[in-house]
Amino acid sequence: MNGLLHQVFSGLATGGIYASLALALVMIYRATELVNFAQGEMAMFSTYLAWSMINAGLPYWPAFLLTIGVSFLAAAVIQLAIIRPLANAPILASVIVFIGLLLVFNSIAGWIFSYTIKTFPSPFPSEPLWANSYISTHEVGAIGVTLALLAILFAFFRWTELGLTMRAAAENPVSSRLVGIRVARMVALGWGLAAALGAVAGMMVAPIIFLDPNMMSGVLLYAFAAALLGGIDNPWGAVLGGFSLGIVENLLGAYLIGTELKMTVALAIIVLVLVVKPSGVFGRTVLTRV
């Protein structure tokens, strides 16, 4: 029983990370109907950035915030400089550019920081909370950070003028332009927010899976599966999908198939969702009457 609970809790922790990255994918998908395959590598690069700052002597939380800010800006610039010119290009051109970005970030990280695995500090104490044996303090902290982040994002999109404008630009770009919304800026802003989310996901997962240039490939795969499971354009679905996949992955890994086949689970889920219910389990429908 203790073992089971332990697996569920640590599944929740990694699930939160999948949820964040899945939400980042969904945000960009809703605005552009494209999946940013480089989202994971961008998050990895952000994590290296945080690692460099911490190694240079900066305390954890300032480095954390600075990393989020830099990631936000860098992603907005990447969108404006590299992705935006492709707005009218065929979809495959964008896909190739995303894959190109993935390789560029991966190689630059390997070139600058080498491919050897590094440890990444956790901001949370190493002794378990209330001396329990189910969950480490870092896992509790990661879940807390994820939930706080999701709450902030929800409030931003739900209650602020800018959030409303960004949602409008994603839902109906032409109408948005006709009411004077600068849609291109909103998309760049969306990229920034997605990268900020990814950066947090990277910094939260790195103490668990360690830091190396390929650290996010598995996480991105799970995030992609989570986003699909929830319906690729549904933010709530992505979050729920992320948390549930984290748990499923851990339980299957511990009791059924072992850790070697964990990655296969993500791929199996992707195929299963696409074949059985392409709109996702929590597929959202907009009511329309004419």
Add this chain to the structure above:
Amino acid sequence: MTLLLEASDLRAFYGSAEVLHQLAFSVGEGTITALLGANGAGKTTTLRAICGLVRSSGEVRFAGTPIGGRATEDIVRLGIAHVPEGRGTFLSFTVEENLQLGAHVRRDKSQRRSDVDRLYGYFPILAERRRQQAGTLSGGEQQMLALSRALMSRPRLLLLDEPSLGLAPIVVQEIFRIMRRINAEEGMSILLVEQNVNLALGLSDHAYLLETGRLALSGPSKELRKHEAVRRSYLGY
């Protein structure tokens, strides 16, 4: 009468095909001008060309300022509100959020509340449905919402693309009656695209008739109504 919108030698293109050929027309300040014509005559394209939603050449002036070649967002900010074909409603947003988005370009956010209430005065049904998702409104209510959303930006010129499309006659009458009121009470200039020639000629001061991307006829609406060709082809008597 001063001209609010003037277009000359306006051409528009889909790909490399020219679909509007050297149009020249104008909208007087405070008037309702109608663009008439059959399906595919280029009425919608003309509105899209004014707003920079389609590639075009030639000269378009708004209140004296050349707007040809500018980005849609910038043209809208000068004071042109466009209710596009299909109404352009933000379907998953509430009625009130749609109105809020309509006021996006406004700086004086404090005036918004009173503007929303003023528009609810024109369309009381929208007030009842203010928290409802716009996609659940009936066609007529959506058209009212689209008009209101456009008016929220306090434009000087309103471009309306087929406000009667797909609506029951009684709803169309109601909407046209309110358009007339908005024009009379607020001095709003309107450029109206309509397939229902009879209705449009009844509402407008001046009208242009398009045929396959060319200007075929123009004149005061009262005179066009009596015109032999218009009567036969569009009014059916």
